[in-house]
Amino acid sequence: MAIKVHGSVISTAAKRVFACLNEKGLEYEFVPVNMAAGEHKKEPFISLNPFGQVPALEDGDLKLFESRAITQYIAHTYADKGNQLVIYDTKKMAIVSVWMEVEAHQFDPAASKLTWELCLKPMFGMVTDEAVVEEYEGKLSKVLDVYEARLAQSKYLGGDCFTLADLHHLPNMKYLMATKAKALFDCRPHVSAWCADIMTRPAWLKVLEMK
């Protein structure tokens, strides 16, 4: 049975899963969820994710939600397909896990807020709150200072190889690169080189072609 991803091409969390599936070279069926019509808060979607958030994945009889749990499942289950996204050495993988947690708890809270204010609110005809933008640009700057130091020592966040720790950043990074927050990435040379590298991966470029 084919893998199905229920989601929306607008969703950063869904894009994370698409990117992961593309890295592994896996075929999948995309099942659009019309969020404007509130389909993510109703049946049948709510049976896939009781929190009513996209994406959800079906792989045979297995049903999963939470994008980062889905990417980990894909990376481990399809280890022999496509590009490796995790490392099979306990200590090295622990470092990857640290930076996956950093993305989730340090980068994402600031980046998601800026994506909402600078990209999604204008897209939905809402007004950007400049005070919130300023506050969260300050928070993101502090996070990127740590990234700059890390990436001066390590080609990727988790180590020498591209892993889920990098991949998870792509959706918010892509949105922010079309806004004034791009300057926060551009002014840090190692961060900037890392962004240029991971944003041009074929698996990610394929996500950007989705309609």
Place this chain on the structure above:
Amino acid sequence: MAIKVHGSVISTAAKRVFACLNEKGLEYEFVPVNMAAGEHKKEPFISLNPFGQVPALEDGDLKLFESRAITQYIAHTYADKGNQLVIYDTKKMAIVSVWMEVEAHQFDPAASKLTWELCLKPMFGMVTDEAVVEEYEGKLSKVLDVYEARLAQSKYLGGDCFTLADLHHLPNMKYLMATKAKALFDCRPHVSAWCADIMTRPAWLKVLEMK
């Protein structure tokens, strides 16, 4: 070389790591970080975690931060010690991962805010913001509605066995059980039974004895 945990007994994130080490029956050295004196924002701690947050772990030459990355490292590296906290079946582990992400992205944002307002602010002589408490009690209630449905079907969040998906909840749960937010747990029978079960595990009771 012994495992070292740099942290504070007040920190929910540090308590998560202590609980995990106790479940595995591992000896460790606790290195207190005086947060009141700002030690977590200075060297030498900042070299262990550039984000300046406790805890940090040293295991031989390996240095880790982010509590949930640390617990996963311990659970996998010391798989043959103490109680199993992860599952070695890809599909079953994927379900555990989903609920670990739920803790991190649904439960923790609401529970941590309430812990701060109802427990830590009074401890530090600050004034609780009742409007914030009301808002986040509403958010936590919605999360616990999903937990109630889940725990009606499954003894633990991740499946039949206690795993990291349950363990990660303990520190905030413990703080909130001493506040009016306890009612949110008590009024949901399956959630209440789950709390009573996991809060009386010997490994957790040992954390509560720490000074």
